[in-house]
Amino acid sequence: MANIPNGVVTGDLADIILIGQAAGHGGSGLPVTGISVKGSAFTDDSGDADDPTLVQNVFADAAGTGSSDGAADGYHSATDTYEVAAADISVSKTSTILWDPINGTTNPKAIPGAIVEYCIAVANASGGANATGVAISDTIPANLTYYGSLATGPATVPAVIGVVTEGTVTGATCNADGSGTGAQAGGVVSGNLGTVASGDTETLIFRVTVD
Incomplete structure (x- = not known):
């Protein structure tokens, strides 16, 4: 760019x-x-x-x-x-508690053993140029551990294909519908979103467990 x-x-x-x-x-x-x-x-x-x-x-x-x-x-x-x-880029990061060992998926809490999904959304405002070569790197917060395989876990937890996966956003909902994958090493997740077109939002999604 x-x-x-x-x-x-x-x-x-x-x-x-x-x-x-x-x-x-x-x-x-x-x-x-x-x-x-x-x-x-x-x-x-x-x-x-x-x-x-x-x-x-x-x-x-x-x-x-x-x-x-x-x-x-x-x-x-x-x-x-x-x-x-x-390009007019903005980045937001949200988290959703998917499951905990006491409540399951019914109003789960961020207690030890809980599974939390993070969504990093990169939005490119309409009317400008495409943003090319968009890459993300994020350090997992303290007291959390990377959840090694996003496609496994309690049967009631929605599966996400890949280890760190791309996606899009519908309203306030992160969708794990992208084809790209990222990586995790030493408590840092990273991924390359490629091109974020004008007016589009792309995401990087990963999961952690609460220590």
Whole structure:
């Protein structure tokens, strides 16, 4: 994803101005305008008397779109406008208690042995660019242990395919419906969500047990 200057947001407009200058070549490279001009600008001789010993300069350029670019001044400019389209990413992390050894799945509590599911949701606001190469890394909080196999456990706990899995969000519900998987090592879970399209939300889901 291309770098966006500070303070610039999706929908902002910026102009690019191209300027052509009639000037004598003063060195290597093309002549430039402004400070350190490599070629001296020609003078418009249209108001001078005819001099048969000189090649006189008569400019016929129209006024350009750039600042201070008037007619017949030996300069001409053209302006183009581009609209900024940047990714607008927000990240949220939620947890849901799925089961505990006393209450099962009926109003379970975060007591020792309980199974908790975490959902990290990455949302890309509508109207901007796609966010590419989105990766997530998250450290499992203290007093929790990674739940080694998300597809196993008490029969009443909904299964999740994979170890760390992708998904989407419907309303406030995390869905484990993605095809990608992540990994866990040393108490850190990680996953690559790839591209999060404009207006979409992708998730990384994993489970832990309460110590």
